[in-house]
Amino acid sequence: MSDTPSKPVRPDLAQLRERLATTSDAGRPEAVARRRKTGQRTARENIADLVDPDSFIEYGGLALAAQRSTRSVEDLVRTSPADGLVCGVGTVNRALFDEERARTLVTAYDYTVFAGTQGLVGHRKLDRMFALAAQGRLPVVLFAEGGGGRPNDTDTHSVAGLDTPSFLSFAALSGLVPRVGIASGRCFAGNAALLGCCDVIIATDDSNIGMGGPAMIQGGGLGTFAPEEIGPADVQTRNGVIDVRVRDEAEAVAVARKYLSYFQGATAPGPCADQTSLREALPDNRRRAYKVRPILETLADTGSVLELRRDFGRSLVTALARIEGQPVGIIANDPYHLAGAIDADASDKAARFFQLCDAFGLPIVSLCDTPGFMVGPKAETTALVRHVSRMFVNAASLSVPFFTVVLRRGYGLGAQAMAGGHFRAPFFIVSWPSGEFGGMNLEGAVRIGMRKQLEAIEDPAAREQMAQEMIAEAHRRGQAINMASLLELDAVIDPAETRAWLLRGLRSAPRPAREGRRRFIDTW
Numbered sequence: 001m002s003d004t005p006s007k008p009v010r011p012d013l014a015q016l017r018e019r020l021a022t023t024s025d026a027g028r029p030e031a032v033a034r035r036r037k038t039g040q041r042t043a044r045e046n047i048a049d050l051v052d053p054d055s056f057i058e059y060g061g062l063a064l065a066a067q068r069s070t071r072s073v074e075d076l077v078r079t080s081p082a083d084g085l086v087c088g089v090g091t092v093n094r095a096l097f098d099e100e101r102a103r104t105l106v107t108a109y110d111y112t113v114f115a116g117t118q119g120l121v122g123h124r125k126l127d128r129m130f131a132l133a134a135q136g137r138l139p140v141v142l143f144a145e146g147g148g149g150r151p152n153d154t155d156t157h158s159v160a161g162l163d164t165p166s167f168l169s170f171a172a173l174s175g176l177v178p179r180v181g182i183a184s185g186r187c188f189a190g191n192a193a194l195l196g197c198c199d200v201i202i203a204t205d206d207s208n209i210g211m212g213g214p215a216m217i218q219g220g221g222l223g224t225f226a227p228e229e230i231g232p233a234d235v236q237t238r239n240g241v242i243d244v245r246v247r248d249e250a251e252a253v254a255v256a257r258k259y260l261s262y263f264q265g266a267t268a269p270g271p272c273a274d275q276t277s278l279r280e281a282l283p284d285n286r287r288r289a290y291k292v293r294p295i296l297e298t299l300a301d302t303g304s305v306l307e308l309r310r311d312f313g314r315s316l317v318t319a320l321a322r323i324e325g326q327p328v329g330i331i332a333n334d335p336y337h338l339a340g341a342i343d344a345d346a347s348d349k350a351a352r353f354f355q356l357c358d359a360f361g362l363p364i365v366s367l368c369d370t371p372g373f374m375v376g377p378k379a380e381t382t383a384l385v386r387h388v389s390r391m392f393v394n395a396a397s398l399s400v401p402f403f404t405v406v407l408r409r410g411y412g413l414g415a416q417a418m419a420g421g422h423f424r425a426p427f428f429i430v431s432w433p434s435g436e437f438g439g440m441n442l443e444g445a446v447r448i449g450m451r452k453q454l455e456a457i458e459d460p461a462a463r464e465q466m467a468q469e470m471i472a473e474a475h476r477r478g479q480a481i482n483m484a485s486l487l488e489l490d491a492v493i494d495p496a497e498t499r500a501w502l503l504r505g506l507r508s509a510p511r512p513a514r515e516g517r518r519r520f521i522d523t524w
Contacts, residue, residue, distance in 0.1 A: 023082060034112060047090075056106070058086065060121075062082075063122070066119060066156060067155060085119075089105050089138065096264070103138055105136075107140070107141070109146040117150035121153075134173060140173065142194060145184050145186065145187055146186070147186065149190050170197050188208075188211070189212055192231075195209065200243045201241060203244075205247055207233050208233075233245055245310075258306055275499050275500075278498060289336045292334050293307075299365075299502065300330070313350075315339075315374075316350055323499065326506050328506070343374040352394075358399060361400060363403065364400060364420070366402065366404045366405070366420070368405065372441075395420045404426040404429040405493075406435045407431075411437070411439070423488060427505055435483070437478045450467075480492045
């Protein structure tokens with residue numbers, strides 16, 4: 001039997017195939033080679049790694065730069081595929097969640113097209129995509145590498161282009177849908193402005209993020225700088241711009257998938273570490289510091305913890321995690337930095353984390369071990385009064401369940417802030433037996449509050465003996481068991497029962513429906 005001759009391809013279909021081939025990575029070997037030289041992937045490779053196979057539909061893939069008045073269409077097809085912005089809708093984590101919850105909108109600037117700059121046509125694509133995200137309540141992942149606005153798009157009568165709505169459209173999604181920003185390489189100006197609107201910023205070691213690139217800085221008469229000198233990852237991690245720092249784009253995509261999963265819903269219960277190890281988690285010496293992150297890892301499902309802003313506001317840990325598959329947000333004081341005292345940066349970190357969790361319905365677990373808010377003349381130079389109050393103001397508007405577990409110290413206003421405002425604000429507040437409480441540091445409270453009585457004792461040895469007796473009595477009164485006997489705590493629990501308490505709380509706490517949504521999540 002002879003082969004049936006194939007029908008000739010229609011000219012219009014052949015033209016489409018040719019154009020799509022030119023747009024693809026396979027049709028642009030030189031552009032791909034440039035990415036390999038910098039150790040980076042193409043925009044399409046990043047998207048393919050993020051979304052589930054065969055799930056991505058691209059919007060505006062045939063777009064060209066708005067330069068037809070100065071360049072031929074053939075030239076633009078070759079040099080400006082998709083106008084340097086690849087975007088569309090696909091699914092992420094479909095193996096864990098149903099199609100509706102997995103649906104995600106993705107936008108990726110293509111650095112091989114005019115250094116990832118933002119063109120006129122690209123902005124129209126952005127507006128189209130952000131409108132779809134709002135309409136369909138779709139999470140957004142933004143690959144933001146690029147140099148900002150493109151000055152040489154000539155097909156326009158506009159002077160400054162300041163009526164571009166993309167930035168406001170993206171900002172309007174705040175609190176409505178989760179938004180993930182990924183930065184690799186250079187991310188300046190308009191690209192950085194979009195990145196800064198995101199709920200979380202994931203950036204690679206080789207990233208440089210700044211509101212102005214070298215050309216803008218030099219044009220403003222501020223000097224000449226190499227791109228690598230502007231907003232390197234070391235700086236942007238310490239100052240809180242970067243939430244999660246990663247090695248490369250592959251790790252960034254993996255973290256983005258993990259981050260999105262917390263907002264896609266519950267998963268099957270996961271395994272966890274031996275909870276009895278928590279009985280030995282704290283040192284016998286109450287003055288010794290200890291590592292709080294292993295406690296988080298033990299309480300949560302194994303491998304489920306994702307810490308945000310680790311190198312900023314270091315006296316407080318903020319992390320997303322799962323407990324028996326249920327997504328939660330966790331805050332915890334870190335005794336290894338400022339003894340767990342809450343400074344201005346830590347307050348900002350916690351307040352914004354409250355907003356993030358509340359916007360998308362994640363219950364909050366607070367692990368408290370703090371001597372209170374940071375104090376002193378140096379601390380006040382950081383506008384401490386305003387910053388620490390953000391924890392109270394944001395806690396007051398929470399609609400999600402809040403659970404507080406005191407590991408050791410619960411002193412002063414800082415402890416109240418860690419309890420969501422005060423010790424009656426959480427759904428429950430419990431303490432480990434090691435808990436100790438007071439309006440301030442107990443030794444300081446005794447020596448200051450009882451100063452006159454102590455000064456009346458002339459013999460120094462007798463005076464110190466009396467002081468130590470008073471301090472011991474203050475510690476006895478401030479013990480967790482005594483606090484619970486006066487109903488200032490809901491319970492004192494075996495540390496090994498902490499996860500079980502949290503799980504029962506997650507199952508029992510009401511989750512009142514919000515009318516509408518949280519107005520926005522603060523960018524800071």
